[in-house]
Amino acid sequence: MNTIREKFNIIDESFLKTAANVIRFFENEEREEMLQKLRMAVENRYIADIKLQKAEQISETLSAQYGEDESNLQQMLEEYKQQVSQINPDVIGLKHLQEYDKKVEALLQAMAENDQLQNNGDEDIELMQGTVNVIDPITKKRMVDPMKNTCGHSYERESIIALLKSNKKMKCPVPGCRNKNSIEFSQLQPDIVLKTYLSQHPN
Numbered sequence: 001m002n003t004i005r006e007k008f009n010i011i012d013e014s015f016l017k018t019a020a021n022v023i024r025f026f027e028n029e030e031r032e033e034m035l036q037k038l039r040m041a042v043e044n045r046y047i048a049d050i051k052l053q054k055a056e057q058i059s060e061t062l063s064a065q066y067g068e069d070e071s072n073l074q075q076m077l078e079e080y081k082q083q084v085s086q087i088n089p090d091v092i093g094l095k096h097l098q099e100y101d102k103k104v105e106a107l108l109q110a111m112a113e114n115d116q117l118q119n120n121g122d123e124d125i126e127l128m129q130g131t132v133n134v135i136d137p138i139t140k141k142r143m144v145d146p147m148k149n150t151c152g153h154s155y156e157r158e159s160i161i162a163l164l165k166s167n168k169k170m171k172c173p174v175p176g177c178r179n180k181n182s183i184e185f186s187q188l189q190p191d192i193v194l195k196t197y198l199s200q201h202p203n
């Protein structure tokens, strides 16, 4: 993972934290409106990301095409400007934006279940614990800072780091997990949805 990608991950994480706070502290139209504004900011950020990547590709292609000959510089710049102005990223199809939407959806769902739980009293606690796993599969303790693997399973940050130190070829420890690849720490993402859920359901 390069540093730019890492920075983007940090930005993504803060967008999601903001969404979690909006969902936590606002209701109805106000929540809807703020989430929409936030989504627009997320979308703009992906547009900027894609434009930057495409502009870099164009620049590389043109450099290769025109070579070092400086007499062509003006023409090359014109062509660069023209090609860059035609970049039109199809944001809707972007995997990342869809991922963001999914995570916000999960946050809303967790919040709706939480509201229902408060209305119905303690009877539904069993159900809640059935739908959201808060237990670290490694230590069997309640998680505090969960990290999500590509298979969708989450582990406590500290315990997965410790486990990977003792065994670099460690696979997902959740029984029945279909992911047969070794765990790469760089591929784990902070599980914001679960972390928000945990902070809303102390103990």
Ligand SMILES: [Zn+2]
Pocket (backbone or CB within 6 Å): 149, 151, 152, 153, 172, 173, 174, 177, 178, 179
């Ligand atoms: Zn797994």
